[in-house]
Amino acid sequence: MDKISKTLSRRVTDDKICLYHEGDCVQNAIKYLSNSCIDLLITDPPYGINGHELHKHYNRDESFVIDGYVEIPEEEYEAFSLNWIREAKRVLRPGGSMYIVSGWTHLRHVLNAIEQSDLDVVNHIIWKYNFGVYTRNKYVTSHYHILYLVKSGAPPTFNMFSRFSPSQKTAENRSLLYADVEDVWIIDREYKNGQIRHKNELPKELLIKMIQYSSDEGDVIADFFAGSFSTAKIAKGLNRSSVSFEISQEACDYQVQQVKAIEWGELLDTVRKGEDDRPKNQYQPWSEAEFDQLAIRFGELRNEGLTKRGAIDRLCGDWGRGYFSILNALKKRGL
Numbered sequence: 001m002d003k004i005s006k007t008l009s010r011r012v013t014d015d016k017i018c019l020y021h022e023g024d025c026v027q028n029a030i031k032y033l034s035n036s037c038i039d040l041l042i043t044d045p046p047y048g049i050n051g052h053e054l055h056k057h058y059n060r061d062e063s064f065v066i067d068g069y070v071e072i073p074e075e076e077y078e079a080f081s082l083n084w085i086r087e088a089k090r091v092l093r094p095g096g097s098m099y100i101v102s103g104w105t106h107l108r109h110v111l112n113a114i115e116q117s118d119l120d121v122v123n124h125i126i127w128k129y130n131f132g133v134y135t136r137n138k139y140v141t142s143h144y145h146i147l148y149l150v151k152s153g154a155p156p157t158f159n160m161f162s163r164f165s166p167s168q169k170t171a172e173n174r175s176l177l178y179a180d181v182e183d184v185w186i187i188d189r190e191y192k193n194g195q196i197r198h199k200n201e202l203p204k205e206l207l208i209k210m211i212q213y214s215s216d217e218g219d220v221i222a223d224f225f226a227g228s229f230s231t232a233k234i235a236k237g238l239n240r241s242s243v244s245f246e247i248s249q250e251a252c253d254y255q256v257q258q259v260k261a262i263e264w265g266e267l268l269d270t271v272r273k274g275e276d277d278r279p280k281n282q283y284q285p286w287s288e289a290e291f292d293q294l295a296i297r298f299g300e301l302r303n304e305g306l307t308k309r310g311a312i313d314r315l316c317g318d319w320g321r322g323y324f325s326i327l328n329a330l331k332k333r334g335l
């Protein structure tokens with residue numbers, strides 16, 4: 001990981017890069033990032049809720065947490081959000097994606113800034129996590145908001161089959177892919193008892209998911225509020241370039257060494273992989289002759305002793321069609 005020292009433009013992204021700069025993200029983006037040089041931006045800004053002091057309310061042991069988390073005063077949050085989101089939009093390429101993690105306290109400022117920056121909100125994801133605190137007279141906070149946005153002007157990267165294939169099912173015959181692309185994500189935070197860590201570190205599983213769906217190997221991913229440099233670490237592990245900004249010198253000093261220790265692509269063999277194995281004739285119209293042939297073949301398979309379910313499963317493979325397509329076609333011939 002190297003300190004960014006000259007302006008990054010799309011030209012240089014043929015080589016893998018892993019760059020950072022300490023200091024304010026808006027100033028650094030203006031200085032070092034040209035228009036449209038970023039493919040994906042994943043970021044988790046400070047929440048403007050005195051996050052640097054929250055542990056005192058929850059009696060948390062912070063002795064292993066790195067100093068230097070910089071919070072934003074509540075009264076500045078609106079202008080702060082508008083400034084960095086406008087800058088993020090400028091550096092994102094047309095069709096580039098952005099994930100913003102936000103608490104609910106200042107969500108309205110984040111949403112207003114998005115609207116004023118003319119970015120399209122594609123999904124409003126709820127990330128359910130485990131907070132691990134107990135309350136006496138209110139519900140336990142256990143979710144964050146993740147806004148998934150796209151900059152208009154080109155089709156976004158969305159690798160629908162990167163993690164699960166359409167045919168992969170649970171024991172109860174539910175689609176794993178469908179569950180993975182629902183907009184409620186249940187991902188626990190990682191407990192790092194006794195290990196040096198950053199306040200609010202995002203879980204690895206969450207970052208892997210966003211990066212797999214919204215980028216390809218070699219793409220450039222930016223994080224404006226790097227904290228533990230978790231985005232840069234996972235990006236490097238998945239063979240993606242990264243640019244990180246973080247205002248805390250302490251965080252940079254420690255985390256840059258951690259990123260350096262990661263091998264390019266070291267996570268690639270450990271993550272989920274899917275493929276597009278949809279039936280090849282899905283959505284093709286049926287002819288009357290095909291209905292007749294299907295009914296005959298179904299009768300033959302039943303005579304061979306297959307159950308109705310077994311026969312349909314066989315026909316799905318042979319005819320390149322989905323289960324319900326075969327079922328409905330058989331109904332046309334009264335079967």
Ligand SMILES: C[S@@+](CC[C@H](N)C(=O)[O-])C[C@H]1O[C@@H](n2cnc3c(N)ncnc32)[C@H](O)[C@@H]1O
Nearest residue numbers: 024025044069070201202225227228230246247
């Ligand atoms: C919620 S934390 C990010 C945590 C990070 N996503 C992780 O997984 O470790 C927000 C970070 O933004 C940093 N920060 C605050 N103001 C900043 C600014 N103007 N520019 C860059 N970083 C800033 C804070 O020091 C803090 O580390």
